[in-house]
Amino acid sequence: MTSEVATRPTNKLAIKQVNGTSTQPDNGASKQPSVEQETQVIAIYGKGGIGKSFTLANLSYMMAQQGKKVLLIGCDPKSDTTSLLFGGRACPTIIQTSSMKQQAGEQVQIGDVCFKRDGVFAMELGGPEVGRGCGGRGIIHGFELLEKLGFHDWGFDYVLLDFLGDVVCGGFGLPIARDMCQKVIVVASNDLQSLYVANNVCSAVQYFRKLGGNVGVAGMVVNKNDGTGEAEAFAKAARIPVLASIPAHDDIRRKSANYEIVGIPGGRWGPLFEELGVNVAEAPPQLPNPLSQEDLLGLFDGDEVGRDVVLEPATVADMCGSEKIEKPSLEVIYDHV
Numbered sequence: 001m002t003s004e005v006a007t008r009p010t011n012k013l014a015i016k017q018v019n020g021t022s023t024q025p026d027n028g029a030s031k032q033p034s035v036e037q038e039t040q041v042i043a044i045y046g047k048g049g050i051g052k053s054f055t056l057a058n059l060s061y062m063m064a065q066q067g068k069k070v071l072l073i074g075c076d077p078k079s080d081t082t083s084l085l086f087g088g089r090a091c092p093t094i095i096q097t098s099s100m101k102q103q104a105g106e107q108v109q110i111g112d113v114c115f116k117r118d119g120v121f122a123m124e125l126g127g128p129e130v131g132r133g134c135g136g137r138g139i140i141h142g143f144e145l146l147e148k149l150g151f152h153d154w155g156f157d158y159v160l161l162d163f164l165g166d167v168v169c170g171g172f173g174l175p176i177a178r179d180m181c182q183k184v185i186v187v188a189s190n191d192l193q194s195l196y197v198a199n200n201v202c203s204a205v206q207y208f209r210k211l212g213g214n215v216g217v218a219g220m221v222v223n224k225n226d227g228t229g230e231a232e233a234f235a236k237a238a239r240i241p242v243l244a245s246i247p248a249h250d251d252i253r254r255k256s257a258n259y260e261i262v263g264i265p266g267g268r269w270g271p272l273f274e275e276l277g278v279n280v281a282e283a284p285p286q287l288p289n290p291l292s293q294e295d296l297l298g299l300f301d302g303d304e305v306g307r308d309v310v311l312e313p314a315t316v317a318d319m320c321g322s323e324k325i326e327k328p329s330l331e332v333i334y335d336h337v
Helices: 052-065 080-085 094-103 135-148 192-210 230-238 250-257 270-282 293-297 316-320
Strands: 040-046 070-074 115-117 120-124 158-164 183-188 216-225 242-247
Touching: 040 052, 040 192, 052 070, 052 080, 052 120, 052 158, 052 216, 052 270, 070 080, 080 120, 094 135, 183 192, 192 216, 192 230, 192 293, 216 230, 216 270, 230 242, 242 270
Parallel strands: 040 158, 040 183, 070 120, 070 158, 183 216, 216 242
Antiparallel strands: 115 120
């Protein structure tokens, strides 16, 4: 799958820019691509279960209440993004609908896959059944279908893409590799695994910028923040801003588990998502500074990540019970010719 994106072919789904201009590629060291485009396409990445879907469902709802025309596209096989937006109701996925329509000899229509709630338009790419296909290929197929449905001509202010970050498959890296978005936002928490994924996403952005890409990282959303500070420390070291810090609060947890939107104007958590909506819209894409493995581990206490452990090389005796293993030779020796 990696070979499909590594050569950076021309992206058929590139978003149109004002006056048809685009940022010329350089070595990626100082380039700050413009976000003054007809549609801001923003890809949100993060570790599975870290709260991307929660963040996006509430963010998209709040942005719609702020008067923005928003399209939310779930790109996770679990289809949990739109389920939260629609109060637990699962909508038909693009991949599933496409397969059913093809078998029936019919064409997929917008109303088959796109649904709306209180001003938010949403659709779910979906994915294959476990063990029956590649999730990344499903992503590619889904976006090809979106193009046929008129993706270029849709008049949205923002298109938000929910991507699983802890998969290194080329399909999930498509928005970064092929400039399908202008900027990336990472969702993480104060734990090593989610910051490891966030760091990988920053590394991917840096890699494709060096190849001439234009995508940058707009910042980080710290979810389930318990106040220990590792996520903020990572953001500072990676040179990306913190766009919002969502507390690890029981009220948020319970409402999210019950498929309730908390990003409602006038609600308890409304101001938090109002600020996030503004920050997401205005934050410029930046070239991140990914951390080394040692620097990433250095954000945590030594007793948490094992930095004081000495790597002791194993020996043959450790593996086999003796220092030397005598094996009979299979060589045939002829004393006389």
